[in-house]
Amino acid sequence: MALSSLKKLVTESMAIDLGTANTLIAVKGRDVVLDEPSLVAINELTDEVVAYGTEAADMQGREGRDIVVKAPLTGGVVADFERTKEMLTHFVKKSKTGGSQVSRQAVLSMLSDVTHVEQRALLNAAEEAHIGKVYMMEEGLAAAFGAGVQPGDKRASAIVDIGAGTTNVAVITKGSISHSRAERIGSNDINEALITHLRRHRGLQIGAETAESIKWKYMSATAPEDPEFEIQARGRDVQTGSPHAVALTLGEIYPIVEGIVSRIAQVVQDTLTELRPEVAADIYDRGILLTGGGALLEGIDQYLRNFINLSVIIPEEPNYATVRGLVKMFDEPELLERVSRNELSILQNAEVPFEA
Numbered sequence: 001m002a003l004s005s006l007k008k009l010v011t012e013s014m015a016i017d018l019g020t021a022n023t024l025i026a027v028k029g030r031d032v033v034l035d036e037p038s039l040v041a042i043n044e045l046t047d048e049v050v051a052y053g054t055e056a057a058d059m060q061g062r063e064g065r066d067i068v069v070k071a072p073l074t075g076g077v078v079a080d081f082e083r084t085k086e087m088l089t090h091f092v093k094k095s096k097t098g099g100s101q102v103s104r105q106a107v108l109s110m111l112s113d114v115t116h117v118e119q120r121a122l123l124n125a126a127e128e129a130h131i132g133k134v135y136m137m138e139e140g141l142a143a144a145f146g147a148g149v150q151p152g153d154k155r156a157s158a159i160v161d162i163g164a165g166t167t168n169v170a171v172i173t174k175g176s177i178s179h180s181r182a183e184r185i186g187s188n189d190i191n192e193a194l195i196t197h198l199r200r201h202r203g204l205q206i207g208a209e210t211a212e213s214i215k216w217k218y219m220s221a222t223a224p225e226d227p228e229f230e231i232q233a234r235g236r237d238v239q240t241g242s243p244h245a246v247a248l249t250l251g252e253i254y255p256i257v258e259g260i261v262s263r264i265a266q267v268v269q270d271t272l273t274e275l276r277p278e279v280a281a282d283i284y285d286r287g288i289l290l291t292g293g294g295a296l297l298e299g300i301d302q303y304l305r306n307f308i309n310l311s312v313i314i315p316e317e318p319n320y321a322t323v324r325g326l327v328k329m330f331d332e333p334e335l336l337e338r339v340s341r342n343e344l345s346i347l348q349n350a351e352v353p354f355e356a
């Protein structure tokens with residue numbers, strides 16, 4: 001067998017969506033193989049990472065004395081290069097199928113408006129994770145393909161990805177982004193607003209896990225049918241420091257969600273007013289596709305529909321749209337070459353042998 005065909009056999013193609021809250025990895029032919037929080041637990045005495053992903057998340061808020069749990073990415077970009085690199089290396093290793101991979105290739109998503117410095121950091125992290133050939137693609141485009149937009153479609157589609165730290169609006173025509181906008185506001189801002197509200201108005205300090213669970217279970221983008229319905233939030237009394245609980249009504253928490261969701265909706269509306277008439281006409285007919293974990297907030301589609309007066313469609317598993325769009329690229333190598341946005345073409349051609 002010729003070396004080149006042998007190489008093809010052992011090359012693993014990975015799609016990586018390195019998000020503020022979650023890292024998702026899909027492998028060609030095997031769909032999503034990794035879905036873990038983008039977190040690391042660090043021993044502060046030794047400065048070493050002691051746990052990654054789900055394991056680190058389980059420690060969050062209940063860390064031992066010398067352990068601290070950190071998110072190496074903020075607002076969709078690398079904030080801590082070393083930790084991002086270590087985390088990525090760990091996740092890539094964990095996702096490999098086994099056997100000897102001579103080389104790999106990966107496609108990573110990135111925000112449309114990343115600076116060169118931010119893109120460089122992401123590329124370097126990927127390079128040092130021994131991935132091999134690295135392609136980068138704009139998140140909006142990947143999310144669109146993952147949500148079912150056809151690369152050859154002449155008519156425009158609009159996609160809104162609401163992540164943890166970012167909201168990305170992109171308009172796609174014929175497999176390219178014709179218009180896009182990314183803002184540093186996302187679903188985690190709801191958690192932050194809830195935590196702040198409880199601390200300032202109710203004297204209760206709650207942890208990240210509690211805030212997240214209240215959001216998933218009780219928060220909705222539409223006004224509650226029973227505003228008097230009571231839930232309990234548990235944490236630490238701000239004054240005394242002792243364990244404490246307060247009763248909250250859905251009527252009290254609704255304005256917190258609405259405050260954030262309305263800002264997200266405004267970003268979407270503002271972006272849609274910047275379109276050319278023909279593109280606007282397509283979007284008028286088709287409405288928008290909503291992806292990202294933020295699309296899982298109850299009632300968000302209805303809220304947006306009322307706000308922008310267009311139909312809003314959420315595909316199945318909207319939080320996987322980006323990574324599924326990325327992995328599809330391996331079936332269309334020409335498209336991948338065309339859409340990948342690597343200023344560093346040297347990297348693309350430099351195949352790094354995989355080091356186990």
Ligand SMILES: Nc1ncnc2c1ncn2[C@@H]1O[C@H](COP(=O)(O)OP(=O)(O)OP(=O)(O)O)[C@@H](O)[C@H]1O
Binds near residue numbers: 075167212216292296
């Ligand atoms: N069932 C749910 N109900 C409400 N919110 C949810 C649900 N599931 C996930 N989320 C929220 O979705 C967000 C994570 O979405 P996603 O995984 O798309 O973000 P990310 O890609 O890591 O972030 P970014 O794209 O901003 O870098 C979190 O804020 C999380 O709280």
Ligand SMILES: [Mg+2]
Binds near residue numbers: 017020163164292
């Ligand atoms: Mg994302």
